Amino acid sequence: MTHPTYAQLEDRVRHCTACELTGRGYALQRFKGNGKVLIVGEAPGKKEAETGVPFVGRSGKTLDMWLEYMGLREYTVTNIVKHRPPQNHTPTPSQVEACLPVLDREISQLMPSALILVGKTPVRILGIGYWRMKGDLLFGKSVAGILSYNGIPVFCLPHPAYLIRQGYEKKIPDYLKELLSLYAGRIKRL
Numbered sequence: 001m002t003h004p005t006y007a008q009l010e011d012r013v014r015h016c017t018a019c020e021l022t023g024r025g026y027a028l029q030r031f032k033g034n035g036k037v038l039i040v041g042e043a044p045g046k047k048e049a050e051t052g053v054p055f056v057g058r059s060g061k062t063l064d065m066w067l068e069y070m071g072l073r074e075y076t077v078t079n080i081v082k083h084r085p086p087q088n089h090t091p092t093p094s095q096v097e098a099c100l101p102v103l104d105r106e107i108s109q110l111m112p113s114a115l116i117l118v119g120k121t122p123v124r125i126l127g128i129g130y131w132r133m134k135g136d137l138l139f140g141k142s143v144a145g146i147l148s149y150n151g152i153p154v155f156c157l158p159h160p161a162y163l164i165r166q167g168y169e170k171k172i173p174d175y176l177k178e179l180l181s182l183y184a185g186r187i188k189r190l
């Protein structure tokens with residue numbers, strides 16, 4: 001079952017011509033429950049654009065394993081940029097600028113209690129000052145939940161593709177388990 005606002009979002013994105021990615025494949029949202037935590041990646045890849053669903057490939061399965069470990073019962077997964085950039089390139093600043101109002105609209109419709117940003121790029125794109133930190137600090141306990149976007153607490157996770165390259169496709173390294181548990185505890189209290 002999709003969120004009641006999904007059809008409005010799809011209509012907006014399907015007809016959007018605000019940047020040169022218009023007309024390419026796109027991915028919107030996927031849900032568990034009513035989506036009180038919003039998980040935000042960068043942009044859809046090939047599989048996502050084919051299916052219209054964010055994080056459905058190998059990275060998506062690994063991400064789901066993490067979310068399950070956190071015990072998150074309700075969440076929505078989305079991307080900052082909705083249409084797929086060619087060759088999976090990082091969205092350009094003008095594409096991001098054109099698409100950010102769509103994400104902001106999603107946020108105001110879903111009213112999430114927390115954002116979980118996946119990978120460093122969304123942290124940079126959303127202008128959260130800490131993105132210059134090394135990954136082990138950004139994805140570490142010291143900044144967990146002290147970052148925010150438009151007043152919503154932000155939590156940062158490394159990109160699953162990075163962990164898959166390290167051999168952690170089907171298991172979670174201990175340091176990440178600790179982080180996921182910490183995030184889960186803090187998000188539960190929001």
Ligand code: SF4
Pocket residue numbers: 013016017018019020021022023081082083095098099102
């Ligand atoms: S990527 Fe975003 S701004 Fe660009 S056409 Fe698609 S919905 Fe519009």
